[in-house]
Amino acid sequence: xxxxxxxxxxxxxxxxxxxxxxxxxxxxxxxxxxxxxxxxxxxxxxxxxxxxxxxxxxxxxxxxxxxxxxxxxxxxxxxxxxxxxxxxxxxxxxxxxxxxxxxxxxxxxxxxxxxxxxxxxxxxxxxxxxxxxxxxxxxxxxxxxxxxxxxxxxxxxxxxxxxxxxxxxxxxxxxxxxxxxxxxxxxxxxxxxxxxxxxxxxxxxxxxxxxxxxxxxxxxxxxxxxxxxxxxxxxxxxxxxxxxxxxxxxxxxxxxxxxxxxxxxxxxxxxxxxxxxxxxxxxxxxxxxxxxxxxxxxxxxxxxxxxxxxxxxxxxxxxxxxxxxxxxxxxxxxxxxxxxxxxxxxxxxxxxxxxxxxxxxxxxxxxxxxxxxxxxxxxxxxxxxxxxxxxxxxxxxxxxxxxxxxxxxxxxxxxxxxxxxxxxxxxxxxxxxxxxxxxxxxxxxxxxxxxxxxxxxxxxxxxxxxxxxxxxxxxxxxxxxxxxxxxxxxxxxxxxxxxx
Numbered sequence: 001x002x003x004x005x006x007x008x009x010x011x012x013x014x015x016x017x018x019x020x021x022x023x024x025x026x027x028x029x030x031x032x033x034x035x036x037x038x039x040x041x042x043x044x045x046x047x048x049x050x051x052x053x054x055x056x057x058x059x060x061x062x063x064x065x066x067x068x069x070x071x072x073x074x075x076x077x078x079x080x081x082x083x084x085x086x087x088x089x090x091x092x093x094x095x096x097x098x099x100x101x102x103x104x105x106x107x108x109x110x111x112x113x114x115x116x117x118x119x120x121x122x123x124x125x126x127x128x129x130x131x132x133x134x135x136x137x138x139x140x141x142x143x144x145x146x147x148x149x150x151x152x153x154x155x156x157x158x159x160x161x162x163x164x165x166x167x168x169x170x171x172x173x174x175x176x177x178x179x180x181x182x183x184x185x186x187x188x189x190x191x192x193x194x195x196x197x198x199x200x201x202x203x204x205x206x207x208x209x210x211x212x213x214x215x216x217x218x219x220x221x222x223x224x225x226x227x228x229x230x231x232x233x234x235x236x237x238x239x240x241x242x243x244x245x246x247x248x249x250x251x252x253x254x255x256x257x258x259x260x261x262x263x264x265x266x267x268x269x270x271x272x273x274x275x276x277x278x279x280x281x282x283x284x285x286x287x288x289x290x291x292x293x294x295x296x297x298x299x300x301x302x303x304x305x306x307x308x309x310x311x312x313x314x315x316x317x318x319x320x321x322x323x324x325x326x327x328x329x330x331x332x333x334x335x336x337x338x339x340x341x342x343x344x345x346x347x348x349x350x351x352x353x354x355x356x357x358x359x360x361x362x363x364x365x366x367x368x369x370x371x372x373x374x375x376x377x378x379x380x381x382x383x384x385x386x387x388x389x390x391x392x393x394x395x396x397x398x399x400x401x402x403x404x405x406x407x408x409x410x411x412x413x414x415x416x417x418x419x420x421x422x423x424x425x426x427x428x429x430x431x432x433x434x435x436x437x438x439x440x441x442x443x444x445x446x447x448x449x450x451x452x453x454x455x456x457x458x459x460x461x462x463x464x465x466x467x468x469x470x471x472x473x474x475x476x477x478x479x480x481x482x483x484x485x486x487x488x489x490x491x492x493x494x495x496x497x498x499x500x
Contacts, residue, residue: 006179011063043378056151057097058472080125090118124414126150126382152381167378190246200415
């Protein structure tokens with residue numbers, strides 16, 4: 001049997017500055033009941049002395065210290081992010097900070113022969129880093145440790161529909177060939193990808209400069225996302241279903257259960273979570289798509305079609321269209337506009353199913369673990385799925401739920417588009433490692449922001465009264481020289497704050 005590496009430890013870091021979404025609704029005139037139901041309760045904001053690298057390094061150092069990882073055994077450090085501030089280096093910046101912190105704590109540095117790749121595919125970068133770490137262990141890293149870190153800053157223009165779905169944070173994984181938390185089934189994991197144009201993109205900041213090359217007064221340049229919400233949701237659901245189709249084909253190849261039996265066997269499902277409502281929507285739609293596979297399940301699909309008032313034949317035609325390798329969703333949207341839905345009848349049935357008592361019970365059972373805790377985190381982009389997994393395992397441990405030997409499913413997604421579906425098994429004795437994850441610890445000592453403070457931090461400005469350094473690492477200074485003798489313009493220098 002091929003080696004099945006997996007996760008042995010997890011650590012979480014989030015910035016200390018918190019925006020309460022109920023207060024935010026009062027500032028902006030949004031409806032709190034709607035925001036609470038669809039989005040969450042709050043999100044974190046980086047201070048001017050933090051970025052994606054400092055958060056990643058803080059999470060990685062916490063992982064090593066809390067779980068007594070031998071730094072000399074680490075041969076892989078992968079970073080998944082879409083919030084990098086350097087177009088050349090990536091994970092090696094994180095390695096440098098971690099080494100600085102380790103030495104300050106009297107510990108050895110990370111191994112010199114440690115690989116340091118960075119992965120970018122919107123919100124899927126963290127999952128790609130995780131899979132790459134597991135593959136490295138399976139191919140050449142046996143007996144060593146791999147670290148994968150997902151770190152991101154979700155930041156939107158104020159007044160946009162994306163503003164309440166902001167967030168910032170990092171999640172670090174330690175992986176081993178004999179894991180202590182989760183064993184990843186790479187042989188049955190699945191990928192899907194299709195180019196989707198303008199669903200969600202992040203053009204370089206230079207595109208937001210005016211004709212004179214000026215940025216908005218009082219703000220630091222940043223790469224704000226541009227997105228088309230309804231189309232982005234359609235892409236998310238479509239790509240996730242495509243990855244699940246591939247996963248089911250591989251499970252069938254290995255003689256494993258698929259369809260309803262597979263879903264029933266899962267102790268939990270963890271998905272990419274840009275906001276609270278979307279995972280339940282995607283999973284409901286995936287289950288409706290599954291109903292088209294067999295005659296028995298089609299009976300339930302026919303009932304839903306009648307309840308929805310749409311022809312079953314049209315629903316089946318649209319599901320078949322979605323699975324047609326020759327169908328180009330982006331071309332369809334370019335032809336008919338971003339509000340067009342080529343799967344309108346099938347999605348209407350999915351909404352009907354999502355509103356049913358049966359699905360509500362299913363969602364509570366499969367999506368419940370960690371679900372409330374991550375409503376405090378906001379959107380962490382590539383760290384959203386990792387954070388939910390961390391919260392779910394921590395909650396199960398706190399509640400005494402025995403997950404040993406049970407299966408879970410990880411579903412990642414990144415706009416543009418790509419998706420991953422990874423079955424995993426919780427190993428026996430997982431509770432010790434889960435007890436050290438520390439999601440609640442990461443959420444402690446939050447500094448609640450008022451409107452003026454939030455506006456300042458959103459614009460990258462320091463605010464009097466919000467002093468104090470973050471735990472882990474901070475930006476010490478940014479280089480300014482750009483002359484013939486020496487150049488460090490834009491290069492960030494970091495310092496260890498002395499706290500893990």
